[in-house]
């Protein structure tokens with residue numbers, strides 16, 4: 001895709017212009033977090049310089065401006081994922097908080113001892129631990145659908161694990177450790193045939209592909225801003241309105257109430273019922289700016305460009321002797337997890353860093369995935385829309401050289 | 408190509424990584440402790456044979472990065488014949504060397520362990536080097552059956 005304006009995009013990211021250890025930075029740790037374009041950085045500082053005040057509370061001009069921008073970002077998110085209404089867009093701290101909110105609120109509103117929650121073997125710890133905690137507290141049961149050696153969900157096994165007791169399905173849209181993109185539409189259809197709601201962990205998928213929650217018909221979709229070129233500390237919980245209406249609040253406090261007396265409290269409307277306390281106003285506004293930027297580039301274009309970049313990187317990686325890819329799903333996002341015969345991922349990470357290349361080495365918050373592949377860790381290069389084919393070359397040359405050094 | 412890393416990855420480290428010393432299970436060990444670094448998945452089992460308070464044999468099993476493998480390999484060599492007290496003192500010296508940024512390294516006390524001094528410039532790698540020693544510490548104090556760096 002020669003017409004993708006990658007150089008123009010790179011120029012919008014000031015952090016990418018630097019040298020690390022006297023080499024041009026090659027940032028390939030985008031699955032951990034993405035860098036921020038000028039428009040996001042400027043938006044936040046302009047907001048603090050000109051328009052900042054608390055939201056939903058004041059009649060004064062700044063409060064009105066801040067509220068307009070905060071609610072404007074909600075509208076932007078709604079359009080970005082094609083939700084029906086801004087009532088379905090709850091701002092949270094990130095994916096982790098969104099899943100904890102759901103475990104807590106959905107769990108306590110609708111689940112009983114013995115009910116089953118179904119996840120997959122490729123979940124991030126944040127889509128495992130909150131459910132384990134709920135199971136301990138409530139006596140619900142966690143079921144885990146297995147994956148195959150390519151790192152793909154075994155859909156038949158998943159289907160078999162749906163029983164009369166299954167009350168909730170929570171699966172990752174795209175795996176951060178393997179890159180696998182799950183057949184989420186199929187999963188949702190299977191669950192909905194039995195009236196089971198589905199949560200999608202979209203932390204990794206959202207920066208790489210268009211997401212339409214109405215087309216997917218998922219009941220919940222959660223993601224973090226910081227992996228979407230937006231600031232840290234802000235994320236989104238999308239939930240279908242009728243389910244959110246029926247759920248108990250997560251935290252109590254200001255903003256989430258309509259009326260408080262010492263006898264009783266009346267909760268606020270959606271989405272405010274789930275936004276207790278002063279929210280992360282400026283970073284929500286920054287999230288709106290990031291989405292504005294992405295819409296300008298076009299998520300379809302990004303998906304196409306990254307698919308090409310991944311195919312190029314995969315092809316080159318396969319030519320390196322002693323390199324084993326971890327995660328070779330047919331449907332895959334721009335993540336290359338690998339191990340080398342003779343070099344531990346940690347050494348790979350340090351070696352590549354000395355060449356200015358940032359990759360992640362470790363278990364990627366997916367220890368069960370590491371156990372499944374019987375490896376302690378992987379090295380992971382994860383790509384974003386601002387990475388280039390030339391950077392892939394630098395990475396592959398680096399890997400070849402370090403194999404030689406360890407020989 | 409990796410000139411910057413010469414201090415960290417010295418030839419001795421590559422050597423011990425390729426051919427770890429005392430890499431074996433000890434059937435009649437007096438102490439057996441597992442060390443785990445959850446951050447990178449490094450896992451090792453340390454075996455000690457003691458005669459009174461003298462370490463007469465040390466060996467290990469497990470898998471880790473070059474730094475942690477070299478560190479444990481070197482350690483099993485150097486502690487043999489040392490008393491528990493001497494080994495504890497080495498641990499203190501080693502800890503100081505790998506974490507104390509500005510201090511002079513006491514080369515006489517630390518001996519060939521000095522090849523690991525490079526990690527002090529790489530905070531993310533200090534735990535790789537010290538895992539072996541924390542495991543030894545636990546083994547000598549006869550504490551838990553497994554320890555973790557986190």
Ligand SMILES: Cc1ncc(COP(=O)(O)O)c(C=O)c1O
Pocket residue numbers: 031032094095096097124126127172174175176201203204224365
């Ligand atoms: C698939 C997946 N889910 C959840 C998370 C957690 O996101 P956060 O740490 O932003 O809450 C991550 C981040 O690494 C992830 O990759």
